Amino acid sequence: MKAFTTKTFAVAFASLFLFSCERNADQDLVEPMQASQQQDLRGYDPTTCNLVQSFGEGELPRKANVIEEDGAVMIVKAQRRGHNGKYLPETEAVLLDAHDPATDLVNFMDARFDGMSGLLTVGDESGLKANREGGRITLDFSPVSSVTMKTMVFTDIAEEDKGSKVALYSRTGQLLVQKEIPANGKNEVSFVWFDNVPEVAKAVVTFGAERSKTGSGAIARLQMCAEGQGRYDDARYQDVRTLWLEYTGQQPANVTVKSMQEGNSGNVVFEAKGMKPGTVFKIAASEANSLGESLEIGTQRGEKQLIPVKADPAASLKKAYGNFRVVEARCSNYPLKLEE
Template structure:
């Protein structure tokens, strides 16, 4: 898991912060972190297409059921967890001011260094005006834009008593693509969680506190992602493909085996699944440490128990590009660098 506790960044950014203060001493005051869209923002991924961190405009606190920012549109609902462990009826999410001490979810250092200049998204309590402390979840639905590739989320105030907090990412068919526990930190501190490019995400559910617990709080301060079809795409395979996300599109469940093929000889089994349901997405990945050695081989060979065989070229080839579909398998995303490859129809 790639996480960064912002306390470890204090010394690294102290001199930069002091220099910035001296440089701007004779200038008009500006809002903090005006570089929020650039690489100077702590934890910023330069391959991000859509950066969501102000959570819209308007007075804070306020309720929200739709967030639109930087090319992303998502619907938002929230649910408090009842004393019996079941979730109460859905409500709107709550946006709080991270710089208001009454919010009690952030500290001034993290708010400054992570560019929390807008609202932070959380579960409202029974009054609807403060963050819920008894466990709950925020549901973000990306249906208005289709699906996204999830890169990074920033959370705040997931403390020791909130252990068991998690993020779940789902496909448009309801398949759980990825689940990640959110690391805990000091009260009011922030943590950056990197997902390493998970495409095809239609819905994200953030749960605060272990679902068997009657406590749990926290907030979402930033999303970094790419809406499907947006952002930069590499035109050619100048290096071997190191990551592929595929979706099985057949009509019946199938046993699926994926092997690497090198110089005409089948190599290792890279993936195997029995009874794969239509609409299931899966990932094939090799090491990026040495671009000259491709553990995926020259080709990927996909077979099913029905005799279907598909070959997907994954070697470096300037003159060819991958297709969007190979028989009963759709290529969701392919990468030979930090950016997804452009796919042929």
């Protein structure tokens, strides 16, 4: 009898333990993603400095005109699109609860697994629901000067919302890059990767094609680095593969950039006519072509500057070469520390 009791107790304890493990596993599957689990988020970039996925604190739904989270601060404005295709006056944006079925912007499982809580969108006339007739949201990063944009995550870009897009602008209003948001389907998640676009002062997200009378969706996550934040590489142990430059001259110029190798006259890797002061541009190596030993930047006025891009741990890049400011240079995933 004693042996039977001991065995029964052991089986009961094991069953309880297994049940507890299964219960915990189930809970782990449905719990929203915590900050300590960032590396498990789909599409998470480990070089991210500022992860925005709850869009601040407070009860949902609520209106929002300033968002602050994880060291990032931005001013937010929304505009609905009128029946004539033109945009109505700016209003506050709306934050909706990703886990409330009434929100109807994301499916339950994606909201759970992708750690979503608040969804930033254009509100309808009531200001408490998502607008379905087209609109746009403007994110103004001027409180932190500018950011390097890495990834934006969207929800509910369906086939009828095709033509939805996100555009990134510099401080001078220059369009740095524009990408269409994939129309993955109603309540589905869409990722847009930017490959480290620096100097972003403003992002404009448009739901639905311009002039269209339909268009809905929401911003679910931002991955970026506010100006001055993040880890830097202190030395060029590898060749520079990506370089962002800003033209700081006083007058428009014709700009030519050549990839220089010892013993040749150089291959043209970038060319622009009438470049305006404040223009930011990118030069990148490809699988087939490196940037050589140095880059020669010239203008029609006879100016020539050499930027060394070959691996050299003993020498750093400067922040400025004549009328060209180095905005960002990368050999790896992290930007190089620049010399004053």
